Amino acid sequence: MYEAVVDTPLGIACIRGSEKGITEIRVSDDPSLKRTIPDELRTVCTQLQEYFEGSRKIFEVPLQPGGTPFQKKVWEALLEIPYGKRISYMDLAKKLGDPKAIRAVAGANAKNPVWILIPCHRVVGTDGSLTGYAGGLHRKKWLLNHESPSGQTILFS
Incomplete structure (x- = not known):
């Protein structure tokens, strides 16, 4: 290692x-x-x-995060969120087949061990608000603004 x-x-x-x-x-x-x-x-x-x-939107390195099978399932789903896009915790839970698992999905998201490469920063509250980020909300805000499609628009102030 x-x-x-x-x-x-x-x-x-x-x-x-x-x-x-x-x-x-x-x-x-x-x-x-x-x-x-x-x-x-x-x-x-x-x-x-x-x-x-700003010249890379997709990472091309192998990942081997350690976690439970459920956490790994959530992290795999996070990898499908395109650069510059966001998804809510509820939508992520629905995508994984169980809208009632929203808290478990949020918990797995919070335990993501591979900052940025597994883009847990792209998950927001159902109302679009910034909620929870192990690296701090100021970093989540920065990352979402960095990935803003226009590159000029500040999404979160």
Whole structure:
């Protein structure tokens, strides 16, 4: 298992994974973390940089997040949400076949271990409001505005 630590506009990304896939990306505000990029994680670091620069909308790296079968099912559904689009927690629960599972879907969303690559930030409240984000609502707001189709429109102030 390798770890990369890189700067992003939203904080320091700590990336863990191997040749088989990325297992975790989390964001930190700890300035003491040593920046490093092992060769095995260079591709994901480059793709994250391209995403933040606005030139990448789809990630092309293997993922291997650890979780329960239900969590993995939710995360697979998150991967189907296109760049620049949003879905509500209710719509996600319906898509997975059980509208009553909205809290379980939200819980799985909150436990997403692969920040940005599995786009849990694209899930909003039924009324379109920003709700819950493990990385902080300020980061969710930034990501949604970054992915805004016009590139100029501020969706959330």
